[in-house]
Amino acid sequence: MPPERGPFHVRPFARRQRDRYIARRMTLSIASWNINSVRFRIDAVERFLREESPDILCLQETKVIDGDFPAAPFRALGYEHLVINGQRMHHGVAIISRVPLSADDRLDWQANGEARHVGVRLENGLRLENVYVPAGGDVPDRELNPKFGQKLDFLERMTAWSAALDVPTLLVGDFNVAPLESDVWNHKALLDVVSHTPIEVEALARLQTAHGWVDLGRRFYPAPQRLHTWWSYRAKDWALSDRGRRLDHMWASPAIADRAVAHRVCEPCRSWLKPSDHVPLVTEFDL
Template identity: 75%
Template sequence: MADTLSICSWNINSVRARIDIVEQLLREEAPDILCLQETKVVNDIFPREMFRRMGYVHQVLNGQRMHHGVAIMSKVPVHEDDRFDWQANGEARHVGVRLDNGVRIENVYVPAGGDIPDRDLNPKFGQKLDFLERMIQWSSALDDKPTILTGDFNIAPLECDVWSHKQLLNVVSHTPVECEILGRLQASNNWVDIGRHFHPAPARLYTWWSYRAKDWAESDRGRRLDHMWMTRDVADKAIAHRVVEPARSWAKPSDHIPIITEFAF
């Protein structure tokens, strides 16, 4: 493995529909490992060839027709394909691998949770909270395994992680109950939020802007829904973290942008 390693995470919102901008990312940023969420494609018709052509010959897929789906595409060897069903319903929302240096990468797509922040009125919200509770159980039992946990968490936990804390307090992704449970997940294994490690609050660090905005950049009503956490031993090797905000303006964009962390292993 090279002395430096870069890992990118991106909710692509259909890898086949947006294969051109995925290739653009790989050409311009050239991460060693790409973790994708919301691929929306079964494994048999995943567009593997473009990734192979770009050097991503190690491919681990957990796909689902039309919905969800995660994948890890890598230039470096990866091993031990794990798939946790944290929603307990068979949805393709996680895939995990181990690098040659022993570091694990867990790629997760947390449920969005619907529009109403009440589990009685909106079962999807309850499913989201239960998903995170199962993640806490998993995280608490990790012991000393060096691990990177990344993906679309669908929660913006800090006041500065949204364009208006006051206006979004009752909006799913920034409600107090979601922020509290994500805080418990972070505390369950002392995860380092590497985005806020390199860009401390209250720095602007959005990763998502709604498609509903006519001009997302002008209104800038963003949220930080995408995260990369890691155990302290791995965080000590991180040398940079950034978001690829121009990707939100690429042709036929995802509503999320890529996040990238660089390491010196």
């Protein structure tokens, strides 16, 4: 990959982005989006960055090896700092930022080398962890469906990691679990559907309790408010049927959660040209 340049290297569009960043430097906005192939949907990503202008964007399911990651469009928009953990055709995560990043790590919670996590430290000491939890296949039974067992094991490894955390941390990504009844379009209809089964919900609850994570989505939009981040491609009209699930999350250590001042789900992105089946989340922090 090309060498990183300073955070305020000026290009025509990047100059405007830089000026906006300087004007609001007391706040930090962090976005998370399962993009379902960053190269195929690079136009949507660029549009999102122009319209929302987050300081940091965490991507999941990038589906590209590190050497082929499309870094140039991000740098042209002023996002000079890229930390990538890629894999050909499958999985892959990345953190793209206008502010400096350091101390990156890549944890193998899947225990098989899949590219599902990347973490960084910001200059203010905040840890940012970006994760893509396995979907878990179609059958919610460990014996009949090994993928489901791998998902549960992944969550348990995350739980052990969370219990040992001793620094302020923000955990974001596609968790592939919709934990609350109001996180899905029909609780009763989805009780036996992977992503909303009681065993997955219980595993996610253990993960949350292990560190005292604060669910930022539900802090700003308390249950039972409707809050969805994913709609299947199978629906002819996703908005009309609105059979959504909240699979994407932002969780924060309590001290960081107290500094969150806004959180939004960018639902209109689901109607853009060549959309991902997920939409971005954005949280703003007063740091």
